[in-house]
Amino acid sequence: MKTNKFILELIIISIIGTIFVYGYLPDTIPLHWNIQGEIDRVGGKSNVFITGLLPLVLYMLMMLFPKIDPKKKSYEKHKKAYSITVGLILVFLIVIHWVTILVSLGLKLDVSTVVSIGIGVMFIVIGNFMSQIRQNYFFGIRTPWTLANENVWKKTHRVGGYGFIAIGAAFILSAFLKSSMLKFIIIVGGTIGFTIYIFVYSYFVFKKETEGKE
Numbered sequence: 001m002k003t004n005k006f007i008l009e010l011i012i013i014s015i016i017g018t019i020f021v022y023g024y025l026p027d028t029i030p031l032h033w034n035i036q037g038e039i040d041r042v043g044g045k046s047n048v049f050i051t052g053l054l055p056l057v058l059y060m061l062m063m064l065f066p067k068i069d070p071k072k073k074s075y076e077k078h079k080k081a082y083s084i085t086v087g088l089i090l091v092f093l094i095v096i097h098w099v100t101i102l103v104s105l106g107l108k109l110d111v112s113t114v115v116s117i118g119i120g121v122m123f124i125v126i127g128n129f130m131s132q133i134r135q136n137y138f139f140g141i142r143t144p145w146t147l148a149n150e151n152v153w154k155k156t157h158r159v160g161g162y163g164f165i166a167i168g169a170a171f172i173l174s175a176f177l178k179s180s181m182l183k184f185i186i187i188v189g190g191t192i193g194f195t196i197y198i199f200v201y202s203y204f205v206f207k208k209e210t211e212g213k214e
Helices: 002-024 045-068 079-104 111-132 144-148 150-174 180-210
Strands: 028-033 039-044
Touching (some): 002 079, 028 079, 028 111, 039 045, 045 079, 079 111, 144 180
16 A cells, blocks of 8 residues: 555654664653653653654554454455554654654653644544444454444444544643643543443444344
8 A cells, every 4th residue: 555655664764864863862861741741751862762663563563464354354445544544643653753852852842732632633533434444353443242243343433433533622622721630631531431432332232233133
């Protein structure tokens, strides 16, 4: 797929760029930011190779999954959704990697805002493709009931798409809020709430689908 080839090229460029700037980095670099956007964990600059190589490792895994999935034929049906999802995740990781490098080099960036907006955009875009995803064991909303029944899978992903879009909007909204507690409630509360809802929803749809068939 052309998209995957472009992403691989981007990853390689990122790794080469990391090697080039490594000598300019301070001995200690930020590794994590809290919800307020403050650095709360630091480490040696060699950690930059972990974040730099992570997209490549994930890329290889994501290219492997369609080949070893027992339902590999499904990937032909949702090729576009899978390709876009893989691309978004990997580009996001590359962006965060370079945000870390730029902050380490002294650039002032609101990391919390960048991360919230980035995750929000990912959720919204993926949400728009959720209904295209077909049954498989690596990609999508995999509950015992969606994997057991194709209709349950389709209905759950159709509803799940709206949930993903709502979560994405919540992440973007949180980027502009001043209250850290409100951010936490919206992001964590919304994500946990949706996860519980979609899990329970798939169960009841399965019960309805199989009622009287046993």
